[in-house]
Amino acid sequence: MTLHGVDTVQVVATGTLIFLIIGGSGVGVLALALVGSGLLHLGHPDVDGPASLEAVAGFTGAFGFGAAIVNEMLGGRTPGMIAAAVAGGVLAAVPTAWLAARLSRAARNMRTDATPTRSHLAGATGLVVTPIPTDGYGEVRVRLAGQPVKLNARADRPLPVGARIFVVEALSETSVHVETY
Incomplete structure (x- = not known):
């Protein structure tokens, strides 16, 4: 891209890159939790603790991507702007974690018909x-x-x-x- 004859390069803020990595890892863990536990028998579905793996992964993914969006919108170069990006990420992550927990619980506890004999x-x-x-x-x-x-x-x-x-x-x-x- 050129601006008045000078080549410029669009630089992604370091905070945004870190938030994107956090979001991507959350999505990866969520995919593994939803698919891997059933197919690869990873973990035990009855041992959730205070928060399920799906809820933690959903929170992490939404936090990372939400914070990256807010950070880019604010041009997060100062600690105050990065703190605002973190707050925006938390605002996106809380409902996503709640929804992931509800959906995964509903899928695990889904009633099915009895096997015909x-x-x-x-x-x-x-x-x-x-x-x-x-x-x-x-x-x-x-x-x-x-x-x-x-x-x-x-x-x-x-x-x-x-x-x-x-x-x-x-x-x-x-x-x-x-x-x-």
Whole structure:
């Protein structure tokens, strides 16, 4: 960039660079806390202490980036301006830490449906996908908890492909006795 024929270089204030490094490390720790603990089994989810890792990382990231923004807006070259940047970072960090803690707690404590078992198969309806002979097994596709499930099937009489069926009994975890529907 030139100004009246003199080359100038835009310099980032040292305080801003330090705040950006703090913010980046906070984001890195937050990513590791959210992804790493589930995939890599880092840490123990029940041991949070007074503040969760997600809340601390969210606070650190928001503090660093918020303070860097305020520092650049003020042109933070004096201790008073850097103190104002720190205050701006804290103002950004507190709600972010609270939100990170709430969201991570909600994700950990999310209720899920019970895992379907063979007792849930009785009464399911579906279709024959492989013909069912009189003295053997064919295959049927039924919906169990909203998911398509393919099972081995027996019937009292032969059933062709495409016949609509009703599960009468679960013979095992993977096989059923069916009738036409």
